[in-house]
Amino acid sequence: MNKVNQLAEKYVKLSLKIGQHSKYYVDAYYGPEEWHPQDVKTPLEQLKEEALALYKSSEQLTNEEIATQQTRLEFLRIHFSSSIQYINQLQGKHLNFMSECKALYDIQPPEYDEEHFNTVLAELDSLVPGTGELNARFNNYRSEFIIPVNKLSQVFDAAIEEARSRTLKHTNLPANENFNVELVNNQVWSAYNWYKGNSYSLIQLNTDFPVYIERAIDLAAHEGYPGHHIFNAQMEKYLVNDKGWMEYSIYNLYSPLSLLAEGSANYGIHVAFPWQERVEFERDILFPLAGINPNKSELYYKIQTVLHQLSYVDNMVACRYINNEIDSEQAIRLLMKYALSSEERSRQRLAFIKHNRSYVITYNYGQDLVKDYLANQVNNQSHDELWRVFLELLANPKTGSMMQKDIK
Known part of the structure; x- marks a missing residue:
């Protein structure tokens, strides 16, 4: 399995574990049934450590390892970052509105008054x-x-x-x-x-x-x-x-x-x-x-x-x-x-x-x-x-x- 595919699988499994803490987080899933976590909820702090490790791993891949999948890797990296912020929210650590927009949705909207x-x-x-x-x-x-x-x-x-x-x-x-x-x-x-x-x-x-x-x-x-x-x-x-x-x-x-x-x-x-x-x-x-x-x-x-x-x-x-x-x-x-x-x-x-x-x-x-x-x-x-x-x-x-x- 190539390195990007490995990160993708870990992202899905991480997401499913986050979903154990928030029933609305995973909106749709149609991957392998066996990827669903079978054990008790993983503590949020441990999930955050997993997400941070995945983000760092995505940054360390070489050009040879990602080949022609730069865009795919960028997409995954942005989603790892968002996962970290959502875990923070589940822990009660909230950002202001605009910072939250950027952290969760990778964008900040225009402001109107x-x-x-x-x-x-x-x-x-x-x-x-x-x-x-x-x-x-x-x-x-x-x-x-x-x-x-x-x-x-x-x-x-x-x-x-x-x-x-x-x-x-x-x-x-x-x-x-x-x-x-x-x-x-x-x-x-x-x-x-x-x-x-x-x-x-x-x-x-x-x-x-x-x-x-x-x-x-x-x-x-x-x-x-x-x-x-x-x-x-x-x-x-x-x-x-x-x-x-x-x-x-x-x-x-x-x-x-x-x-x-x-x-x-x-x-x-x-x-x-x-x-x-x-x-x-x-x-x-x-x-x-x-x-x-x-x-x-x-x-x-x-x-x-x-x-x-x-x-x-x-x-x-x-x-x-x-x-x-x-x-x-x-x-x-x-x-x-x-x-x-x-x-x-x-x-x-x-x-x-x-x-x-x-x-x-x-x-x-x-x-x-x-x-x-x-x-x-x-x-x-x-x-x-x-x-x-x-x-x-x-x-x-x-x-x-x-x-x-x-x-x-």
Whole structure:
């Protein structure tokens, strides 16, 4: 076994042992069953020593030992470093928000404050119909675009079918590729993809809160095609099965891989559904299926394009909360004002932040970084070429700093 393969195997086994201390750490694993630790939990301090030793070993390999696998080794080294930081967190040793972003996810996002978001709110204030305070007015207006619970499966199935059809035009999927959808509740997230291996996923949708019409495409593409389901299936096929690179048989949630996983799942929505095509599909197909008046779509989507500019609000709130600059109630008020979410939804979002901390950056900055990386790689306006480079990135993952180096 070559030296990089040995490091990869040790990384997987280390990750599984860390996962004994945190049930959310290992998000997916489809490697050898016998690699699961059989004994009692390894003490965290011992795991940190193992991680440090692996990091040092990765730095000491010679050019002859790594041959043409420099990029693969860089990926592993960055993940060893992240593992060390996560062990520190499990030991109660926390960093400030920005330092944690860099240590866990290999990147630091841009920072935006109230002044930036106030400009966006002013534009929304001029667009949202009605009178009174913006949050209440916005949520009242938006209630007209909720998918009725009894129509949710039908609308979501149509969105999945369209997302899959568009993805299949650009990539071949295994014959046994499939996923099931479950409706759940009492979760801090709105949806989750549990990849089980062998090209199969379980996708859960949280029904605690109303599902708005635009979320059907968001969730079908983000969780399914060409998002998490395709990302994991691509890694399993091309890297684990074809190349035997076992570090990709495990997906650690609080790791640099998540920046690409969430970022590509979010940007994959735009790859599969260019804006005007998406608007037309939702207006002509999904609106009628949901029993929503398609004639109301024009203003709704004008508002949606502006609303997207509030995506970094989560980062602002998470940063201040993690840095102990604000308490829970202040965080909720900020979310209500700047994310325009209801109080109940804001409390759920704060629960997500408390549980996942700086992970929030993987959605917004992850998406923007993937977008910038692909724009740098695509030299023409061909949408087919965008698809090709996008799928190539999924099959050959890069961390945040690795993508940044390729952006000119």
